[in-house]
Amino acid sequence: MGSGGVARFWREIPQRYNLIGNICGSCNKTFFPPKEACPYCRRKSMGKMQDIKFSGKGEIITYTIIHSASENFQKQVPYIMAIIKLNEGPKITAQIVDCDIEKIKIGMKVDSTFRKIQEDGYTGAIYYGYKFRPCNVLVTNNEKEKCETK
């Protein structure tokens, strides 16, 4: 993963595994990754920033299909990268999986899923984290319904 290695990844496990961001107790704006202070309320937000776990549901606001990737991702090409607006507000960059690259489109409703992201070579650490998948690939009708409603 370029540089930083295991310790850097370990620090970010709450975000990468569980989509933990935070919310400003003063203006209720949400942030991912969490911010030390609210950029809008500034001093007023000090001591009022609270962790929040996002639902993982959201909508694709733009995407690309990567054909030329850095070394750790070369085995995955072509793959979809997108910016997703989470239902709670923050935007997030992630891969879209379980989706035919012909079918991807802006406005598609998606849900987060836990996947392998990359590895430090054949013998190195494996890094896991969030990717997103279209709501319509979910198995049960109940799941689909939950995913598609805001």
Add this chain to the structure above:
Amino acid sequence: MRDVAVIGVGLTKFGELWDKSFRHLITEAGSKAIFDSGIGGLEIDAMYVGSMSSGRFIGQEHIGALVADASGFSHLNIPSTRVEGACASGGLAVREGYLSIASGLNDIVVVGGIEKMNDVGGNAATETLATALDQEWEAFFGATFPGVYAMIANRHMYEYGTTRENLAQVAIKNHANGALNPFAQYQREIKMEHVLNAATVAYPLGLFDCSPVTDGAAALVLCSLEKAKKFTEKPVKIIASGQASDSLALHERRDICTLDSTVIAAKKAYKQANITHKDIDLAEVHDCFTIAEICAIEDLGFVKKGEGGKAVEENITTLNGSLPVNTSGGLKSKGHPVGATGVAQIVDIVKQLRGEADKRQVKDAEIGLAHNVGGSGATCTVHILEAI
């Protein structure tokens, strides 16, 4: 604040320069600028060097001192500082040099910009460029530098109806200009079919939508305007220097299709120069990808948001258009040695304003603008220059 002028410019050929080292390139550009300026060398008060990632590209940091040393100034102990802001490193170096003279601290400053990118392989170059993104929240998940601009392009097409052909037209225009520039990496014209049939890098961007990996250097000699006449007949005045920042990650921006850093840096620059966008005769803008030029002409205020594609289609920005953009060939055709780019843009504007742009000369050019972007818009500088 004192007035500042450019009194000398120097540029190396841009390209895959296997026979030229980092030291060779920067000293070639620097000595060309010094000879052009008419100064002897002993008058230099300070040096600023823009370079994005010498540490990853050639395994060498500490290049402020290295450049002074390689240029033969180590025994003069001239203070030399490296400036970094990803692909805007050059523009930032120009601004630091400008500010140090405007403040009254220095009289004569040499500003250099350089990147030696081809000593590492294509993969390493791609990974290094991705460090201009948010490493932890974009690149870690598989986003590439072209990929992030591709997401801007896709949203621009969705919101404003910009077409794939509009993107291609930017590359075609810039190659037409680059074909006339002896310093350009690619000195040949391309056609629509070349762009549309090229391999996809990150949909919707293909190979011909992307600026290349380039070796090259550029340099300027800056001088207080009051002393400039001592050295040159044709000083070009820097009438504004604007800079702004934004979030490192594209997803955190207010609007995916607007580089607010460009909007703000341009506003500051127009205000300082006391002009509007209508007074600009030509511009060098940061076309690291074709979509970037479309966003740039919108965000600099030349056309309304969303109408950049149409403006390109209507040939407004060609060499003979009402607002020639990237007459040098731009990053696309001239090449993009990242740290050198922001300095090289000013070199080209100065040549135009002096009437020395040869086949690319814009008639009666008096005011020119240079727009340099770092990453996907986290850093931006806008400089405006005027012939006097």
